[in-house]
Amino acid sequence: MKSTVSDHPAKPDLNSKEGDSRERLIASTRELLWSRGYIGTSPSAIQARSGVGQGSMYHHFKGKPELALAAIERNVEELMHVAESRFASQGTAIERISAYLHAPRDAMRGCQAGRLVQDPDVIASPELRKPLTDLFEFVRVQLAHILSTGIESGEFDQNLDPIATADMIASVIQGGYVLARVSRDTAPFNRAIAATIDMLKKRAELGQLQRTATF
Amino acid sequence: MKSTVSDHPAKPDLNSKEGDSRERLIASTRELLWSRGYIGTSPSAIQARSGVGQGSMYHHFKGKPELALAAIERNVEELMHVAESRFASQGTAIERISAYLHAPRDAMRGCQAGRLVQDPDVIASPELRKPLTDLFEFVRVQLAHILSTGIESGEFDQNLDPIATADMIASVIQGGYVLARVSRDTAPFNRAIAATIDMLKKRAELGQLQRTATF
DNA sequence: GTCTATATCGTGATAGAC
DNA sequence: GTCTATCACGATATAGAC
Numbered sequence: 001m002k003s004t005v006s007d008h009p010a011k012p013d014l015n016s017k018e019g020d021s022r023e024r025l026i027a028s029t030r031e032l033l034w035s036r037g038y039i040g041t042s043p044s045a046i047q048a049r050s051g052v053g054q055g056s057m058y059h060h061f062k063g064k065p066e067l068a069l070a071a072i073e074r075n076v077e078e079l080m081h082v083a084e085s086r087f088a089s090q091g092t093a094i095e096r097i098s099a100y101l102h103a104p105r106d107a108m109r110g111c112q113a114g115r116l117v118q119d120p121d122v123i124a125s126p127e128l129r130k131p132l133t134d135l136f137e138f139v140r141v142q143l144a145h146i147l148s149t150g151i152e153s154g155e156f157d158q159n160l161d162p163i164a165t166a167d168m169i170a171s172v173i174q175g176g177y178v179l180a181r182v183s184r185d186t187a188p189f190n191r192a193i194a195a196t197i198d199m200l201k202k203r204a205e206l207g208q209l210q211r212t213a214t215f
Numbered sequence: 216m217k218s219t220v221s222d223h224p225a226k227p228d229l230n231s232k233e234g235d236s237r238e239r240l241i242a243s244t245r246e247l248l249w250s251r252g253y254i255g256t257s258p259s260a261i262q263a264r265s266g267v268g269q270g271s272m273y274h275h276f277k278g279k280p281e282l283a284l285a286a287i288e289r290n291v292e293e294l295m296h297v298a299e300s301r302f303a304s305q306g307t308a309i310e311r312i313s314a315y316l317h318a319p320r321d322a323m324r325g326c327q328a329g330r331l332v333q334d335p336d337v338i339a340s341p342e343l344r345k346p347l348t349d350l351f352e353f354v355r356v357q358l359a360h361i362l363s364t365g366i367e368s369g370e371f372d373q374n375l376d377p378i379a380t381a382d383m384i385a386s387v388i389q390g391g392y393v394l395a396r397v398s399r400d401t402a403p404f405n406r407a408i409a410a411t412i413d414m415l416k417k418r419a420e421l422g423q424l425q426r427t428a429t430f
Numbered sequence: 431g432t433c434t435a436t437a438t439c440g441t442g443a444t445a446g447a448c
Numbered sequence: 449g450t451c452t453a454t455c456a457c458g459a460t461a462t463a464g465a466c
Contacts, residue, residue: 273444
């Protein structure tokens, strides 16, 4: 199990600085990408924030695109993990979706992934775009799957379109960030989430009414 | 009515180039802000795209912030006008909201206003942010008002929260752009809109059921 | 691995001629 | 109003010493 490259150093050894600069660079790049986007994030700013020098940075990464890729992949990794664990909650379809919608989010700051989707350079690069596409695809597919389960189990009415509704839910989160930022207030974000859950609950009521009325 | 400054030259006179450069600068800035954001839009790029020279640009505008302000105000003016006319449609609350949701939009390109909300420099500047805040406020208030009308008229069930639902609807549009861009496909945007309208229709059905069942 | 020096280019603006 | 010249600075690296 001993490897020349240190992926996840099981026991941090004496030369514990190993990989430290690299991690600090990724962390700083993630912060800057989040707030300023790809275009607005300069190598010099990354160096300043991370405390890593010029030469050191270019030793670990070929340049800005490679650094950005590492940062984006880390973002997606974490966000996917959060989504996965929320979707894995016990309970009804509504409860599982509600668990995802109520994952802790910094509404005023926006989505670490969604932010980058606006960036033309990111979207134009297949490499940078792929992790983002994968993340959103994953979330939408999971949501659609949970909704389908809820339709089959009779939790929702039969006319609910799981794919379209999944797209709606994913959109509400991303759009909620926009409303929160522009109004400098997290309330619109929270209300949009609450209204979405309320819509699903009413679909459940409707399913209930339809079942008792028809059969 | 004769004025030394030409706001809206009623009859374009012989020196018809008057104000032409200014308009071309604004148009180019709008295009660039839309695709590349504030940080990514440089005066030199604006000059190149508009065909207006350096000196001319700085004659008409003090600098990049002033140009951006003019461009953003123009964006907001147009978007508000579209929203206003869509909301003014005849029909039920659902029909009026549907008219707004189905206004022509370039889903892959995103929202000219929402795009800028991501930009930290725009959000940090009260001047640049104000038109955007006003626009989103207007849309949300109008949506909430139409929803309230629908509740009063009995079109929707009594439990619908007009403000939260307005926030949800505005969020769906903004978030739909994100899904469309990241998947390079307008379908998620269109489905999110369709699902939203479907949700409102089901609320109307529920209102109907409640009225016939209770009274 | 990290540092400093150097290089090229773009950005954002000013000055002054025409 | 528009043009060209000029400028200080930052972005994005490369080179080579330590």
